[in-house]
Each structure stands twice: as C-alpha cells, then as structure tokens.
Amino acid sequence: MHLLIIGNGITGVTCALTVRQLQPTARITLVSEESLHHFSRPALMYVYLGHLRPQDIKPYEDWFWAENRLELVHARATTIDAGRKTVSLSTGPTLTYDKLLLATGSAGRRANWPGQELAGVQGLVTLPDLERMTRDTHGVREAVVVGGGLIGVELAEMLSAKNIAVTLLVRETHYWASVLPAQEAALVQQQLAAHHINVQYRTQLAKILPDAQRRVRAVRTTQGQELPCQWVGLSIGVEPNRQLAQAAGAETDRGILVDEYLQTSLPDVYAAGDCAQHRRPEAGEVAIEQLWYTGRHQGETVAHTICGQPTRYQRGPWYNSAKFFDLEYQTYGRVPAQVPPGEHTFCWQHPSGRHLLRLNFRSDTTLAVTGLNALGLRQRHDVWDQWLRAGTPVTTVLAELGAANFDPEFYRQHEADVVRAFNQQYPQHPVTLRRRRGLFSFRS
Amino acid sequence: MRKLPAVTSGLADRAFRAEANVFVSVFCLMSTVSLAAPTPPVTPVSGVEKALLTLVGLGLLLLLPVAFDADAERARLCFFVALGLLSAGTLGWAAFTFGRKPAGVRQDNLWLRGSTGRGSLAWLTAVVLTGFYVVLYWFSADDGQGNFGPLNQLVHALDPLSQALRRHPADQWFLYGTFYTLAVLVMGGRALWKYRPSPYQQIRTVSVMFFQLGFAFLLPGLMLALQRPEYYFSYFWPLKQDYLFPGTVSYLLKDGGPGLGVFMVFWGAVMSFLATPVLTYFFGKRWYCSWVCGCGGLAETAGDPYRHLSDKSREAWRWEVRLIYPILGLIVLITALLWLGAAGALPGWFTTPQQSGVPLLGGLSPVDGLGKVYGFFIGSIFAGVIGVGFYPLMGSRVWCRFGCPMAAYLGLLQKHFSRFRITTNGGQCISCGNCSNICEMGIDVKQYAQRGEPIIRAACVGCGLCSTVCPRGVLNLENGPREGRYQGSQLITAESLRILS
Numbered sequence: 035m036h037l038l039i040i041g042n043g044i045t046g047v048t049c050a051l052t053v054r055q056l057q058p059t060a061r062i063t064l065v066s067e068e069s070l071h072h073f074s075r076p077a078l079m080y081v082y083l084g085h086l087r088p089q090d091i092k093p094y095e096d097w098f099w100a101e102n103r104l105e106l107v108h109a110r111a112t113t114i115d116a117g118r119k120t121v122s123l124s125t126g127p128t129l130t131y132d133k134l135l136l137a138t139g140s141a142g143r144r145a146n147w148p149g150q151e152l153a154g155v156q157g158l159v160t161l162p163d164l165e166r167m168t169r170d171t172h173g174v175r176e177a178v179v180v181g182g183g184l185i186g187v188e189l190a191e192m193l194s195a196k197n198i199a200v201t202l203l204v205r206e207t208h209y210w211a212s213v214l215p216a217q218e219a220a221l222v223q224q225q226l227a228a229h230h231i232n233v234q235y236r237t238q239l240a241k242i243l244p245d246a247q248r249r250v251r252a253v254r255t256t257q258g259q260e261l262p263c264q265w266v267g268l269s270i271g272v273e274p275n276r277q278l279a280q281a282a283g284a285e286t287d288r289g290i291l292v293d294e295y296l297q298t299s300l301p302d303v304y305a306a307g308d309c310a311q312h313r314r315p316e317a318g319e320v321a322i323e324q325l326w327y328t329g330r331h332q333g334e335t336v337a338h339t340i341c342g343q344p345t346r347y348q349r350g351p352w353y354n355s356a357k358f359f360d361l362e363y364q365t366y367g368r369v370p371a372q373v374p375p376g377e378h379t380f381c382w383q384h385p386s387g388r389h390l391l392r393l394n395f396r397s398d399t400t401l402a403v404t405g406l407n408a409l410g411l412r413q414r415h416d417v418w419d420q421w422l423r424a425g426t427p428v429t430t431v432l433a434e435l436g437a438a439n440f441d442p443e444f445y446r447q448h449e450a451d452v453v454r455a456f457n458q459q460y461p462q463h464p465v466t467l468r469r470r471r472g473l474f475s476f477r478s
Numbered sequence: 479m480r481k482l483p484a485v486t487s488g489l490a491d492r493a494f495r496a497e498a499n500v501f502v503s504v505f506c507l508m509s510t511v512s513l514a515a516p517t518p519p520v521t522p523v524s525g526v527e528k529a530l531l532t533l534v535g536l537g538l539l540l541l542l543p544v545a546f547d548a549d550a551e552r553a554r555l556c557f558f559v560a561l562g563l564l565s566a567g568t569l570g571w572a573a574f575t576f577g578r579k580p581a582g583v584r585q586d587n588l589w590l591r592g593s594t595g596r597g598s599l600a601w602l603t604a605v606v607l608t609g610f611y612v613v614l615y616w617f618s619a620d621d622g623q624g625n626f627g628p629l630n631q632l633v634h635a636l637d638p639l640s641q642a643l644r645r646h647p648a649d650q651w652f653l654y655g656t657f658y659t660l661a662v663l664v665m666g667g668r669a670l671w672k673y674r675p676s677p678y679q680q681i682r683t684v685s686v687m688f689f690q691l692g693f694a695f696l697l698p699g700l701m702l703a704l705q706r707p708e709y710y711f712s713y714f715w716p717l718k719q720d721y722l723f724p725g726t727v728s729y730l731l732k733d734g735g736p737g738l739g740v741f742m743v744f745w746g747a748v749m750s751f752l753a754t755p756v757l758t759y760f761f762g763k764r765w766y767c768s769w770v771c772g773c774g775g776l777a778e779t780a781g782d783p784y785r786h787l788s789d790k791s792r793e794a795w796r797w798e799v800r801l802i803y804p805i806l807g808l809i810v811l812i813t814a815l816l817w818l819g820a821a822g823a824l825p826g827w828f829t830t831p832q833q834s835g836v837p838l839l840g841g842l843s844p845v846d847g848l849g850k851v852y853g854f855f856i857g858s859i860f861a862g863v864i865g866v867g868f869y870p871l872m873g874s875r876v877w878c879r880f881g882c883p884m885a886a887y888l889g890l891l892q893k894h895f896s897r898f899r900i901t902t903n904g905g906q907c908i909s910c911g912n913c914s915n916i917c918e919m920g921i922d923v924k925q926y927a928q929r930g931e932p933i934i935r936a937a938c939v940g941c942g943l944c945s946t947v948c949p950r951g952v953l954n955l956e957n958g959p960r961e962g963r964y965q966g967s968q969l970i971t972a973e974s975l976r977i978l979s
Contacts, residue, residue, distance in 0.1 A: 044909075077910035082518045084590035086915050093909040093928055095792060168518045195586045196519045228580045326908050350969075355906050357949040360582030360675070364906070364951055412951035415904025416967055440903055440954050442945050444677040 035060045037340060038121060038129055040111045040278070041137035042066035043075060044326055045307030047093075048333030049135055049340070050104050056341040062103070063129065065121070067110035068161050071096060076326055078164045079188045083195050114282035116300040133302050133340045136279055136290060137333065140272035140308040140324055147268075149242030154250040155266045158185055167192075170265060174198050177265040178253050180239045182209050185269035187222070187358050190231045193265075201232045201261055203239055214407075215371050217381055217390065218363075221409055224387050225359040234259075242266055272324055274309040287311050289322050294346045296336040304340060306332035312347070318368070325354060351422040352405075353415060361388065366418035367405030369394050377404060380428070382455045384410075384448065391452055395428035401463065403428045411448065412440035429465050432456055436469035447471060520590045526574055533567030545631050557635035565664045572668035581675040583947050585916075593870070594783050600870035608867030615858050618650040626650050643699040655695055658776065662690040665779035672782070676946045678955075682768060686775035694772045707733045709742050712770055714749045716809045717884035719857070721746045723813065723849065724820035755891055761957060762898025763888035764940020771884075773877060776866065777918060778941060781874025785943065788873035788920035795920070798880055798937065805856060806886035812852055815845045856881060875918040879937060889936030897957040900933035900944065902926060905969040906952045913944035913953060927952055930967035 037053055039046040042064045050062050064072075077091040099106050110124035114134065122128045142157030144150055154170050156163055171177070175198065179189045182204030190200045206212070208219035209226070226233050238256040245251040252262045274289030285291045285299040289311030292298055296306045307329035308322075315321045323332070331349050338345035355364045369392060373379045381392040389410040396402045402425035406418060417438040421431055431438075435449045453467045540560035547553040576584055593599040618627040626633040626649065633653045640648035666687040673679035693712035702708045707730055715722035731739040757765045767774045777785075788794075819829040829843045838854060839847035865877030878885050892898060900923075907930070913923035919937040923944045926933040933953075945953040 074909040074911065076908040077912075080910060080912060083585070084518060084520070084587035084595075085585040086911055087589050090911045090915050091909075093911070093924060095922075097792070165516060168516045172519045174519075196521050225580075327905055330905070353905065355908075355950040360580055362949070362951050412903070412954070415906055415969060419904065419969055440901075440951060442676065442678045442942060442954060444681055446677075 035132045036130065037062045037133045037135065038131035039064045039135045039137055040066075040121070041135075041139055041307070041309075042069070042072045042106070043137060043139050043307065043329065044072075045139075045329040045333040046135065046137035047072045048330045049137065049306065049337045051102075052334050052337030053341055054102055054104065056337060056343070060341075061105070063105040063107060063131075065107045065109060065111050065123065065129070067108075067124070070106055070108040071099070073161065075159075078158065078161070079192050082164060082168060082192045111278060114278060114300075114303070116282055116284075116303055119302065131302075134304065135336060135340065136284075136298070136303065136305040136309060137307045137329075138275040138278060138305075138309045140274050142268060143271045143273050144268065145239075145270065147239055147242055149244060149250070150268065152242055152244050152248055152250045152266075154264060155242055155268065157268045158189060159272060167265075167267075171196065171198065174264040176201070176261070176263040177267065178203065178239075178261055178263045179267040179269060181267075181269035181271070182206060182211070182233075182235075183269060183271065184210070184356050186267075187226070189267040189269060190226065191229070191359055193267075194229050194231060198265075199230075199232070201234060201263070202226065203237045203255060204233060204235045205238050207235055209233070211371060213371060215369070215379075215381075215392065217383065218392070218407055218409060221361060221383075221387055221390055222358045225361050229359050239266075239268075272308065274311065274322060274324075276309060279303075279305065279309075295339045295344055296332060296347055297339070304336050306336045319349075323349075327353065351419055353418075361410055362408075362412065364408045364411075364413050365406060366413065366415065367394070367403070367422045369405035369407045378460075380456055380459060382448075382452045384451075389448060391448070393428055393431065400425060401427040401429060403431045412442075414438045414440045428456075429463050432465045433468045435467065436471045439471045518590065520587050527571065530567050530571040530574060533563050533570065535567075537561070537563030537565075537567060541632070544635055545628065547631065550631070550634060553631045554635040554638070557632065561660065565660065568664050569667050572671045576668075576671040576674070583675070584672065585912075585947065588786060594786075596787065596871060603870040604868055607869065608863055611863040611867050614650060614654055615862060620649060626653075629653060640699075643696070643703065645703040652699075655698075658772070659690050659695040661780040662772075662775050663687055663779075665782065666775075669779050669782050673946065676942075678942050679946055682942065683778065685769045686771075686778055689770045690772055690775045693770075706735070706738055707742065709734075710772075711745060712772060714746060714754070714884065715813070716750070716806065716887060717771070717773070717882060719809050719813070719852065719883070720849075722750065723816050725816075754888065755895065758888055758891040758898075759896050760898075762896050762938070762940050762955075763885070763892045764898070764938075764942075764955070766888060767878065767885060767939035768941040773861070773865070773882065774939060777874035777878060781866075781869050781918070784869045784874045785918035786873070786915050787871065788875060788879065788918055790914050790917070790920050790922045798920070801880045802882070802886040802889075805881055806883040808852060809856075809883045812845070812849050816849065819843070819845045856883075873918055873920070875920075875939070878939065879919050885937075885939075892938070893934060893936040897960055897963075898934075898940065899956060899958070899963055900926075900938065901954045901956050902930050902932060902967060903950075903952045903954065904967045905930060906950045908950055910949065912947045912949060916943045916947045918943070923953070930969060932964060932966065934964060 035057065037060055039050055046064055050064055053060055053062055071092050072094065074091045074093055077086065080086040081088055081091060107123065111121050112124050113122050120128050120130050121134065142159045156166050158164065158167060171193065177193045177198050178201045179186050180203045182202065186202060190202050193200045208216055209222045210219060223233065234255065239253055240256045241254040242250055243252045243254065250263060250266050252260050253266060254260050276286045276290045279290040279298065280286045283300065284303065290298055290305040290309050291313050292305050292310045293313055296304050296310060298305050308324045310332065312321045328349060332347060335345050335347045351367050353366050357363065373394065376397055377394050378397045379392060379394050381390065383390045391411055392407040393403060394405040396404060403421055406413060432453050435452060439447065439449065447470060449467055449470055453465050456465055537560045540556050540563065544553045544557040544560065547556065589595045613628050618629040620626060629650055633648050633650055636648035636653055636656060640646060640652050666683050669683045670680055689712050694710055698708045698710055710718065720726045727743050730742045733739065734742050768778055815824065818824045828845050831841050831843050833841065838850060842850060860881040861877045865881065868876055907924065907927040909924055909928045911924050913927060917923055918941060919939055921935050921937055923933055940955055942955050945955060
C-alpha cells in the first residue's frame with residue numbers, strides 16, 4: 035500500500051507514525067509545501083522569543099524519517115485526480131497513491147479589512163509567517179494585535195518581549211469570551227496589565243492605514259480611534275484549508291466534510307485535523323476541531339481506518355492547555371463561558387490572582403463533575419480523564435483532589451482552601467478533604 | 479581540586495583525540511539546520527543594564543593590577559574591590575533583569591545573544607576560563623619559596639582571609655576555592671532571582687549554595703586550622719577517587735587522629751556504599767548531583783546561563799555511554815588494584831616503583847602510575863579544564879554527563895533501583911521542545927513527553943528545569959512505587975517507533 039499524506043503537521047505525522055506501526059511494509063509519503071521536516075506549530079513563538087532555535091522545534095531529529103522509511107517531499111500538492119488516484123506536485127512530478135490523507139491544516143481568517151495587504155500586516159500560523167514577522171518587526175516601536183484569543187495573547191507576549199508597545203483589540207467585553215468565564219478572563223487581564231499590554235475591549239479593527247511605502251502606518255478602530263503602529267498582527271481565528279479537496283470534487287462546507295471514520299466523499303481519500311469538518315458531530319461537540327491534541331487524535335484514528343481497521347473518531351473527554359504570559363491554563367471536560375442549564379459551577383480563586391480552580395457539576399442527584407478550569411495550578415490529566423468518564427460526584431472529586439495535584443514538589447498546596455470554600459458555598463454537599471499530596475511521594 | 483604536574487604522553491594524544499571526536503561530532507550536528515529563518519530582533523540593552531555590566535567589567539579590570547602590581551597592600555585592596563564590584567554588578571544585574579518584570583520563566587533571547595548563544599563573547603569566555611584552569615593546574619604550583627607563578631599576587635592577596643579561616647597562608651587551591659565558592663554564591667543569587675516563581679528551584683539553589691560554602695569551603699578550612707586533614711565531607715568516591723585509596727585512608731587515620739580520622743574514613747565509605755544507594759532509591763540521583771555536589775553546584779549557578787548548550791542528539795548520547803561507563807570501570811579497577819596491592823595480593827611487579835622513562839610515571843609502581851594517569855586525564859583535564867572551561871560552548875554539565883564516575887554510578891542506581899521518574903501529564907505535550915532545550919544533561923525530554931512516557935534516564939540529575947519551563951504543565955519530578963514506573967499514559971498511544979537504535 036502506498037499512503038500519501040498531504041501536510042506534515044501533527045495530524046499527518048501522527049497518521050504516518052501509526053500506519054508505520056500497523057503496517058510495517060507500507061510505503062508512506064508526506065508532502066508539505068511549508069517545510070521538509072515536521073515542526074511543532076505551537077512552538078513558533080519560542081523561536082521568535084529566542085528561547086529556541088528553528089531546529090529545536092522539530093519533534094524528531096532528521097535521521098528519524100529515513101530510518102523509519104517515511105518519505106518526505108517538500109512541494110505543494112497542486113491537484114488531485116481521485117479517479118486515477120494521482121496527486122500532481124508544484125515541482126513537476128505526479129505521485130500515485132492507494133490511500134490519500136488530506137491533513138492540510140488551516141489558515142488565518144481575514145475579515146476583508148481595507149489595508150490588510152499592506153507590508154507589516156500578517157497573521158501567525160505558518161513558518162513563512164514567522165519568518166515575515168521576524169524580518170518585519172526590527173525597529174518597530176508600536177504594534178497592534180487584533181483578536182482576543184490564544185494567538186492574540188501569544189503575539190502580545192512575543193512583541194512585548196522585544197520592548198514593542200502592544201495594543202490588543204478585543205471584540206468582546208472580556209478576553210477569549212467565547213471560551214473563558216469572566217473570572218478566568220479577569221486573571222488573564224491581570225497578566226496583560228502586568229506586562230503593559232494596552233487592551234481595548236469592545237473594539238474592532240476598521241481600517242489599516244498605509245504610509246508612502248505601502249507599509250502600515252496606523253490602524254483605525256471601530257471606536258474611531260487612530261492608533262499609530264508599524265506592525266499589525268491579525269489573529270481572529272483560523273479556517274480550514276479546503277481548496278485542494280474542493281477542486282478535486284470532494285464535498286466541502288467550511289471544511290472538508292468527513293464521516294465518523296474521517297472519510298471524505300471521494301473513494302480512498304480521508305481528511306483529518308484542522309481541515310476536516312465532521313458531518314455529524316456528537317452531541318455537544320464542534321464540527322471542526324482545530325487543536326494540536328485533536329489533530330493528533332484524528333491522525334491516529336484515521337491511520338487505523340486506512341490500515342483496514344475501521345475506527346470511529348471518538349475523542350473522549352475534552353482537554354486543552356495554554357499559557358497566558360506567566361499564567362498556565364489547563365482544562366479538562368467542558369467548562370463553557372456560561373454555566374449550562376442543569377449544572378452548577380464552583381470557582382475558587384487565590385487572593386494573589388495567580389491561582390484559580392473552577393469545577394462544573396450536574397445539579398441533579400448525581401452531582402457528576404463535567405469540567406475543570408485550572409489557572410496557575412497543574413492538574414493530572416489521567417486522573418481527570420477517569421473522573422470525567424465515570425461521572426464522579428463533585429464531592430468525591432474534592433475529597434480526593436490531592437490525587438490530581440500535578441504541581442512540582444514544595445509548591446503550596448491549595449486543596450484545603452478549595453474544600454473550605456466549597457463547603458461555604460454548598461453547605462448542603464459537605465466535603466472532607468481525604469487526600470493531600472505528600473511532600474516527596476505520590477500515589478499513596 | 480587536584481594537584482598534579484604537567485606532562486604529555488602518547489596516551490594524552492589519544493585521549494585528546496577521543497575528546498576531539500566528541501567535539502567535532504557535536505559541532506557538526508549543531509550545523510544541521512534546515513528550518514532557516516532570519517534573526518528575530520533582540521531586546522535592546524537598557525541604560526541601567528549597561529551601568530551594572532560596567533561594574534562587572536571594572537571588577538574584571540581590577541584583577542589585572544592585582545596580578546601585576548608590585549605593591550602588595552595595593553594589590554590586596556584592588557583584589558577585594560574587584561570581587562566586590564564583580565559580585566555587586568552581577569547581583570544588581572540579576573535583580574534588574576529578572577526583578578523588574580513580573581515573576582515568571584524568563585528565557586528571552588537565550589539563543590540570540592552572543593554570550594549565551596555560542597557567539598564571539600562565548601568563545602572569549604571559554605578561552606579565558608580554559609586558560610585560567612591551565613595556569614591554575616600546571617603553572618602556579620608553589621616553587622618552595624611561596625611563589626605561585628602568574629597567580630602569585632592573587633594568591634597572596636588572600637593570605638589574611640586564609641590565615642583567619644585556616645591558620646595557614648593561602649595557596650593556589652585556596653584561591654581557586656574562594657573563586658569557586660564566590661561564583662556559586664553570586665550566580666546562585668542570580669538563579670534565586672531568575673527562578674523565584676518556583677519553590678523547588680529556590681530550595682535547590684539554596685542547598686547547593688549551602689553545601690559549597692559550608693562543606694566545601696568553611697569546613698575544610700576549619701579542619702586545616704585545627705591541624706586536621708583538609709577533608710571535604712560533600713565529595714565521595716568515585717568522584718573524589720582517592721578518598722578510598724589505601725594511601726589516603728592510612729593518611730586520614732594517621733593525621734586525623736583516632737576519633738576524627740576513623741570518622742572520616744567511615745563517613746566516606748558509608749556515603750559511597752550505603753547512603754548513595756539508599757538515597758538514590760528514594761529520591762533519584764538528584765539528591766547528590768543537583769542538591770549537594772560542588773561540580774553540580776557550579777553548573778546549576780555559574781553554569782545556568784549555558785545549560786541549553788548541551789547537545790541533545792542521539793550521537794551525543796552514544797558518546798555519553800561510550801565514555802562515562804568505561805571511566806567508572808577504570809576507577810573501580812584502579813581502586814581494587816591499589817587495595818590488592820596494599821594487601822600484598824598482587825605480584826610484586828605491580829607495586830614496585832619502575833623507571834619507565836615516561837615523565838608522568840617516573841619512579842612510580844604500575845598501579846600507582848595508573849592512578850596518577852587517571853587523576854591527570856580525568857580529574858584535571860576532563861573535570862576542570864574541559865568541564866568548566868567549555869561551559870560557554872558545550873553547556874554546564876560536560877563533565878557530569880560524559881566523565882563523572884559518580885554520576886555513572888548514581889545513574890545506574892537511578893535507572894535500575896530507584897523510585898524516581900519524571901512523569902508526563904497525559905496527552906498535554908505539544909512537542910514545543912522547551913524541556914529538551916533546557917536540559918543541561920542533553921536528554922531529549924520531549925521524545926518521552928510527546929509519547930506520554932515517563933522519563934527514566936541514567937543521566938537525569940533532577941534539576942527540575944524541564945518541569946519549570948514547560949508551558950503546558952506536562953512534566954513533574956516524582957518518587958513513587960517502582961511497579962509500573964515505566965507505564966505510559968493511556969491517553970496517548972506511545973509510538974513504538976525507535977528513537978534509539
């Protein structure tokens with residue numbers, strides 16, 4: 035079997051590695067226009083910050099690919115002929131395949147702002163984006179970042195580390211309002227303030243203004259304000275790269291449409307990761323998942339189907355993590371910005387504003403825990419996964435909270451404070467803390 | 479802190495060539511870059527920073543008149559003013575750099591600055607450090623009349639301190655010990671500022687500062703003042719290889735007196751053969767390498783700006799295994815031969831002085847000669863000249879990783895008989911590489927983290943920086959039951975594809 039994978043991001047590479055395990059004799063080819071070698075997209079910011087060199091964000095050393103017989107092609111896939119099972123490349127040759135995986139990822143969204151084509155205006159998704167940013171931010175004194183999401187805060191951190199004054203434009207009333215409850219967003223705002231980021235909420239970009247050299251000179255906001263800046267970062271989300279599949283005749287909507295086995299409408303053509311849109315997402319799930327983790331899960335799942343072991347995509351309890359300047363964020367299960375009907379929420383916050391823990395749980399008799407937000411606290415994924423799958427009552431979770439503590443040794447333990455606060459807020463569900471973490475041990 | 483004469487031989491050439499191979503392969507691997515990018519802007523240096531660095535520069539400059547001024551009083555004054563400026567400048571710089579921003583992990587521009595990114599300043603620093611070690615080890619021995627070669631004035635500037643502490647005049651090793659301790663304390667202060675969000679890093683840094691000052695500086699000096707052997711209670715065989723040589727043992731028993739001498743020998747043996755396995759079983763090798771050891775203490779403080787320079791490649795790992803275990807085997811063999819010789823269990827030739835004509839070995843028995851060769855190449859050249867001199871080019875743990883027999887011994891225990899591991903948090907790894915980058919021992923930590931596997935490596939000294947810098951809260955140093963120690967997370971399918979052959 036020859037498996038051809040378009041895209042060498044986390045989805046394509048995970049699929050390749052899984053297929054290599056399942057079918058040691060399969061021929062596997064990875065095509066990427068962006069870079070010859072797989073790299074970690076979430077790590078782009080660390081190269082700019084100077085924490086890492088470009089080669090340090092490659093998850094595998096260069097010998098890895100040849101030793102595992104994974105063929106790498108550095109070219110753009112221009113067209114797919116699903117009837118003949120061929121893919122033509124920008125460099126000339128045409129590749130034939132038995133199975134084709136589209137893992138083409140996504141691209142930064144644009145809102146057709148006047149001036150968005152000016153020099154010094156860009157997003158940060160790809161390696162070429164990073165190179166442009168690296169080149170274009172020399173000598174920049176002021177920058178504007180548009181979008182109150184994860185990339186927006188990353189851009190703000192990158193720029194402010196270079197002593198560039200940053201204004202962040204956020205459409206909503208608080209940071210990442212589509213995901214974070216207000217209390218969590220307030221802690222992120224504290225971080226932004228501590229790092230001197232000027233955040234303008236309820237404000238959008240109206241227009242980008244040029245100078246004589248067609249470089250950005252300033253932006254005008256929807257509030258009518260003109261902000262001088264020499265660089266603009268656009269980070270209002272990403273959209274699936276579906277054009278290649280669309281041109282080949284695959285059914286697409288916002289993304290490439292796939293069934294629960296991640297198959298497209300074309301025979302032997304699959305799509306996974308950022309570019310895929312599920313036709314029938316499970317209840318409460320989104321149709322397009324654009325996360326490193328979900329990309330990895332989908333790549334692994336589709337590999338099984340490709341190797342003749344049809345496997346439905348079942349992600350299991352949601353999880354995600356991020357870091358907002360110095361504030362780490364982990365979430366397990368679902369904690370929507372607004373408390374869903376039929377659920378209670380409990381939120382504990384340390385007076386310093388550097389630690390927060392929120393638990394959502396069902397208001398019925400099960401008291402089953404449905405989600406956790408942790409800021410400035412590290413929580414153990416395996417333990418939370420079990421609690422969420424089992425629908426463990428919040429009272430049991432709190433009593434056993436020490437078992438989920440993943441903070442390093444000698445860190446202050448907050449479980450007793452958390453339980454005390456819960457008992458004050460929900461005296462009808464009394465909890466006694468049974469499990470603290472030992473100083474030098476875990477798993478008692 | 480070893481005291482051996484300079485010499486060259488065929489063995490030296492071979493050893494150097496082996497070393498050179500490591501370095502050549504290391505540097506070749508460094509240059510395999512295919513994700514090329516222009517250089518990002520570097521944060522401008524502020525006026526305050528320049529002023530504080532000026533203090534450091536003036537301090538360095540003032541050491542010159544100390545070395546060459548004929549007036550001993552003035553030289554001494556210059557010396558202490560120089561140390562004061564160096565310390566104040568460095569601590570002030572650290573407080574300014576890490577203190578004015580909110581507490582957090584600050585690694586900005588690490589690879590972009592020449593001083594920490596193998597730039598010209600790093601080369602210069604390496605040449606100066608290496609040169610200092612060469613002069614110290616081979617050109618500054620007492621000529622019998624209290625002259626210490628090029629370091630003479632520096633040594634004598636310390637006479638009052640040495641007299642106060644040890645009731646002995648200073649020598650070149652006291653000068654070295656003073657510089658070493660000062661480096662650990664001052665750069666330890668910097669580390670305390672830098673890592674202040676992490677209680678683990680703070681406590682650990684205080685620990686290495688305490689053991690260097692107390693156990694490797696004050697206590698040995700005090701022993702000397704009391705006319706006792708200058709014993710270091712924080713160094714053990716096989717790192718301090720001669721502490722269990724028959725010659726040292728009999729000297730300690732004689733000069734230490736019936737109580738203290740016996741205690742010293744007992745302490746050394748118990749620490750090497752009982753405390754080391756027991757403590758490593760419970761806590762991993764970190765209890766020593768990154769909490770107590772002086773070499774580790776210097777690496778964790780003065781070497782901290784260079785920790786990311788260690789080579790993470792598979793090839794470097796192969797060199798590590800090729801070098802460190804044979805060195806452990808060699809010192810075990812030498813120690814065994816010395817004891818067998820002392821017990822008269824070896825044929826006479828082994829313990830009879832020979833006139834071999836080889837400069838280093840002249841007049842020594844073959845067994846003693848072997849010990850001397852080891853001390854010269856491993857103890858002096860590897861541990862000192864390369865181990866510290868090459869900090870700015872190869873990272874802070876070259877000796878610990880490639881050469882130290884104690885690290886090899888602790889590593890074997892950690893790998894096979896310990897409750898220690900670094901746990902990976904489920905599926906949360908994003909393969910960003912910050913953990914691998916910061917690992918001073920050159921472990922490619924993310925190879926394990928991205929598979930959801932715990933990290934159990936002989937090399938790991940448990941400094942905890944991978945956990946500190948992880949932006950997703952993925953890594954944690956833990957001690958737990960040995961059952962299931964290698965068990966990976968169920969939330970990520972660990973690829974069985976080989977990362978090592």
